[in-house]
Amino acid sequence: xxxxxKLPHTAGTVKHRLIAIAGNPNAxxxxxxxxxxxxxxxxGNYAGVTVERKTGKLELPSGEVVEVVDLPGCYSLAARSPExxxxxxxxxxxxxxxxxxxxxxxxxxxSNLRRxxxxxxxxxxxxxxxxxxxxxxxxxxxxxxxxxxxxxxxALGCPVVPLVARKGEGIENLLAExxxxxxxxxxxxxxxxxxxCLPSTLEKPVQILTEGLSSSxxxxxxxxxxxxxxxxISTLEGDDPAKITPAKVALARRVLHESKLxxxxxxxxxxxxxxxxxxxxxxxxxxxxxxxPHRLTALLDRALLHRVLxxxxxxxxxxxxxxxxxxxxxxxxxxxxxxxxxxxxxTNQSLPDGLFKQLLLEGIISGVGNVLVFxxxxxxxxxxxxxxxxxxxxxxxxxxxxxxxAKAGLDGRAFVPLLSSFACAIPGIMATRTIxxxxxxxxxxxxxxLMSCSARLPVYTLVIGTVFSAxxxxxxxxxxxxxxxxxxxxxxxxxxxxxAAIFKKTILKSPPPPLLLELPTxxxxxxxxxxxxxMDRAKLFVARAGTVxxxxxxxxxxxxxxxxxxxxxxxxxxxxxxARSNPELGNxxxxxxxxxxxxxxxxxxxxHSLGGRLGKLIEPVIAPLGFDWKMGVxxxxxxxxREVFVSGLxxxxxxxxxxxxxxxxxxHLQADRNPAxxxxxxxxxxxxxxxxxxxxxxxxxSTVAIVRRETLSWKWPIFMISYMGILAWLxxxxxxxxxxxxxxx
Amino acid sequence: xxxxxxxxxxxPLSEIVPLDQMPLGTRCxxxxxxxxxxxxxxxxxxxxxxxxxITIERTAPLNSPFSVRLPGCTLAIRREDAERVLVRPxxxxxx
Numbered sequence: 001x002x003x004x005x006k007l008p009h010t011a012g013t014v015k016h017r018l019i020a021i022a023g024n025p026n027a028x029x030x031x032x033x034x035x036x037x038x039x040x041x042x043x044g045n046y047a048g049v050t051v052e053r054k055t056g057k058l059e060l061p062s063g064e065v066v067e068v069v070d071l072p073g074c075y076s077l078a079a080r081s082p083e084x085x086x087x088x089x090x091x092x093x094x095x096x097x098x099x100x101x102x103x104x105x106x107x108x109x110x111s112n113l114r115r116x117x118x119x120x121x122x123x124x125x126x127x128x129x130x131x132x133x134x135x136x137x138x139x140x141x142x143x144x145x146x147x148x149x150x151x152x153x154x155a156l157g158c159p160v161v162p163l164v165a166r167k168g169e170g171i172e173n174l175l176a177e178x179x180x181x182x183x184x185x186x187x188x189x190x191x192x193x194x195x196x197c198l199p200s201t202l203e204k205p206v207q208i209l210t211e212g213l214s215s216s217x218x219x220x221x222x223x224x225x226x227x228x229x230x231x232x233i234s235t236l237e238g239d240d241p242a243k244i245t246p247a248k249v250a251l252a253r254r255v256l257h258e259s260k261l262x263x264x265x266x267x268x269x270x271x272x273x274x275x276x277x278x279x280x281x282x283x284x285x286x287x288x289x290x291x292x293p294h295r296l297t298a299l300l301d302r303a304l305l306h307r308v309l310x311x312x313x314x315x316x317x318x319x320x321x322x323x324x325x326x327x328x329x330x331x332x333x334x335x336x337x338x339x340x341x342x343x344x345x346x347t348n349q350s351l352p353d354g355l356f357k358q359l360l361l362e363g364i365i366s367g368v369g370n371v372l373v374f375x376x377x378x379x380x381x382x383x384x385x386x387x388x389x390x391x392x393x394x395x396x397x398x399x400x401x402x403x404x405x406a407k408a409g410l411d412g413r414a415f416v417p418l419l420s421s422f423a424c425a426i427p428g429i430m431a432t433r434t435i436x437x438x439x440x441x442x443x444x445x446x447x448x449x450l451m452s453c454s455a456r457l458p459v460y461t462l463v464i465g466t467v468f469s470a471x472x473x474x475x476x477x478x479x480x481x482x483x484x485x486x487x488x489x490x491x492x493x494x495x496x497x498x499x500a501a502i503f504k505k506t507i508l509k510s511p512p513p514p515l516l517l518e519l520p521t522x523x524x525x526x527x528x529x530x531x532x533x534x535m536d537r538a539k540l541f542v543a544r545a546g547t548v549x550x551x552x553x554x555x556x557x558x559x560x561x562x563x564x565x566x567x568x569x570x571x572x573x574x575x576x577x578x579a580r581s582n583p584e585l586g587n588x589x590x591x592x593x594x595x596x597x598x599x600x601x602x603x604x605x606x607x608h609s610l611g612g613r614l615g616k617l618i619e620p621v622i623a624p625l626g627f628d629w630k631m632g633v634x635x636x637x638x639x640x641x642r643e644v645f646v647s648g649l650x651x652x653x654x655x656x657x658x659x660x661x662x663x664x665x666x667x668h669l670q671a672d673r674n675p676a677x678x679x680x681x682x683x684x685x686x687x688x689x690x691x692x693x694x695x696x697x698x699x700x701x702s703t704v705a706i707v708r709r710e711t712l713s714w715k716w717p718i719f720m721i722s723y724m725g726i727l728a729w730l731x732x733x734x735x736x737x738x739x740x741x742x743x744x745x
Numbered sequence: 746x747x748x749x750x751x752x753x754x755x756x757p758l759s760e761i762v763p764l765d766q767m768p769l770g771t772r773c774x775x776x777x778x779x780x781x782x783x784x785x786x787x788x789x790x791x792x793x794x795x796x797x798x799i800t801i802e803r804t805a806p807l808n809s810p811f812s813v814r815l816p817g818c819t820l821a822i823r824r825e826d827a828e829r830v831l832v833r834p835x836x837x838x839x840x
Contacts, residue, residue, distance in 0.1 A: 076790045112817035115792040268780035271789045291798065291816040307806050399821050403807035514784035517821035518791065519812055 023107030025073035079234035079242035110140035127223035157191035325423035332376035340369035367553030390525030409504030421451035452492035462660035467687030548705035603654035626686040697728035765827035779829035
């Protein structure tokens with residue numbers, strides 16, 4: 001026991017001091033957070049909401065280790081979105097499971113000082129111990145602003161550190177100030193705060209509400225008054241009310257009613273009055289803003305936002321991004337496949353045969369492969385998103401796309417996630433985080449898997465090659481195969497846009513989200529920030545979605561390989577013995593005969609597995625679409641990933657070579673006939689019906705896993721499987737029977 | 746729409762124009778905004794408040810949104826929101 005007591009505290013029990021970083025979007029908050037914490041970062045979620053929680057460890061010059069939390073960027077603390085609510089709750093120590101910060105760094109963009117001071121003075125009103133990080137001093141200088149940090153510090157009553165965080169300038173000074181600021185006590189005394197000089201229309205309601213709340217935990221009067229003002233400007237009713245105790249809401253609403261004011265009126269008055277107050281404060285700090293355009297930005301925007309050239313450049317950039325996820329990721333994905341195969345071979349050689357080895361090989365190792373294979377696409381997409389975001393181009397893309405996307409009921413920022421989904425829905429869905437409004441983000445997530453991803457391509461290739469003369473020319477330059485493929489992509493876009501509009505008008509009905517778009521000055525990107533973000537994405541994906549994908553692979557392996565009742569495979573053993581003792585075959589002939597018997601046995605086993613039975617079980621459901629039970633087995637198997645349909649179909653048909661580009665499987669399918677009627681099974685009409693089914697159905701457990709992760713509930717992934725399944729069935733049914741009525745076969 | 750017209754009623758009407766009617770490239774002063782609109786309240790927090798001088802820079806290809814330069818930053822504002830911002834063109838020739 002004596003030894004135990006001498007052990008150092010484990011990480012969980014040591015309570016570090018907490019420093020919070022707050023600021024406007026685009027002020028350089030994350031750059032400063034990265035400069036302070038480096039690679040010692042953790043990304044997660046705040047309890048119960050999808051707001052990302054970024055924390056990291058920092059060692060102060062004194063050697064003390066503190067925890068740093070990067071709060072969501074916002075323009076005002078008034079709670080109207082989960083991000084703003086979390087920012088406020090963390091700062092006041094009211095967030096579930098969060099400790100109250102001992103010190104707060106507020107990051108300001110010096111080139112846009114007045115607007116950035118808006119949030120800073122809201123924080124100051126709340127009485128948190130503040131250090132101002134005056135960032136982007138270089139851009140302010142280029143714009144002709146000479147800001148004196150000493151005068152600003154005097155006017156604000158708290159330390160002000162000038163920085164150029166991108167270049168690492170000023171970080172040392174910031175660290176020194178962080179050490180000096182006393183914990184947990186307001187350091188902004190001695191100067192008038194906004195809350196001390198409210199306009200007369202607000203003074204009375206704030207006064208009454210402060211008395212009514214009589215909060216005991218808010219020690220000083222100013223903080224209590226600020227909290228009352230915050231209640232009055234937060235959204236108390238409507239679709240997404242702020243999460244505030246009902247007693248407080250009732251009180252605030254009574255005060256508003258008595259003062260004959262609405263929340264919006266209070267917000268308008270507070271905003272105008274605070275900006276007037278800031279004008280005086282800035283005059284005192286000798287920081288007069290120059291209304292000069294940033295020259296490089298103005299120059300670039302003339303091309304990038306040009307009415308004709310702008311969209312062309314936008315499409316070009318998007319084409320590069322799309323092309324890179326679509327094809328540049330392939331070598332890396334192949335590399336991962338080679339590594340997984342090598343691992344399989346080594347395992348195969350070092351373990352005795354049996355069910356356990358099979359589980360390890362085909363369940364667990366291939367499951368790990370299923371997870372890792374997504375990483376190249378995720379990393380490439382997020383590299384480009386990070387790069388374009390850092391450059392300042394993403395805001396321009398949203399600017400160009402806003403009107404078009406709004407017509408489909410989507411946010412301008414939904415374009416990139418949806419485009420990426422044509423390569424793979426997994427990174428696409430992960431990229432929807434830039435969409436602020438919860439319901440709009442959900443709409444985008446729900447339709448992203450409808451975009452025809454690259455995993456569907458092998459299915460299209462196999463089916464087109466089987467049922468059409470794919471290379472036959474139409475209208476000179478086109479081929480039948482190309483046109484059919486094109487129509488599948490068009491179908492996915494039309495259905496996706498239609499479903500988005502339907503969701504937006506029904507289950508996810510919400511007013512068009514306000515456009516909160518600032519066109520920031522163009523900046524050189526920080527490679528370090530981009531790389532740190534890439535690491536976060538990769539870790540998040542592997543840790544959260546990866547576990548679900550791995551588990552699902554193992555379960556699916558069981559479904560496809562385990563038999564409910566023992567099956568009699570002795571006939572195959574007999575056939576093998578017969579082949580070996582047949583002297584006419586010769587060595588070569590024997591090998592061939594053995595391979596054929598093995599294929600037949602695999603097909604027999606699959607037919608009698610749980611998956612095979614499932615395929616037969618669903619035959620009555622899929623028969624109206626023109627599908628037989630073998631396709632049913634393929635559809636069950638393809639839940640692992642759509643391209644598995646091809647190899648699943650090969651196994652169930654007893655074909656050795658399961659590749660969509662070689663002829664053996666194609667020829668086998670072309671010859672496949674209905675045992676009852678003798679009619680061909682793979683007719684062009686069945687082929688189209690099958691492809692339409694694949695366009696519309698959500699046959700991808702990895703998508704289900706990532707939706708679960710991004711929505712924090714099973715409700716949305718289950719809804720997604722259901723609606724896409726119904727859509728796929730109806731679509732294939734309409735094609736098959738519509739085609740028959742029109743006389744096609 | 747509740748526009749506080751009291752302060753601006755003494756101006757000649759020709760000088761009070763909704764923002765979306767202004768030709769691109771003009772400088773103007775914001776006179777008043779519809780305070781009952783969530784979008785406009787958000788824009789106010791981003792610095793677009795009555796009294797501020799702005800330059801209407803350009804529109805996106807489908808004629809919405811506009812990009813508007815404020816002292817310190819450039820904001821996007823949709824056409825339907827711009828209709829509810831009243832501005833007065835500024836006569837000036839800075840060269």
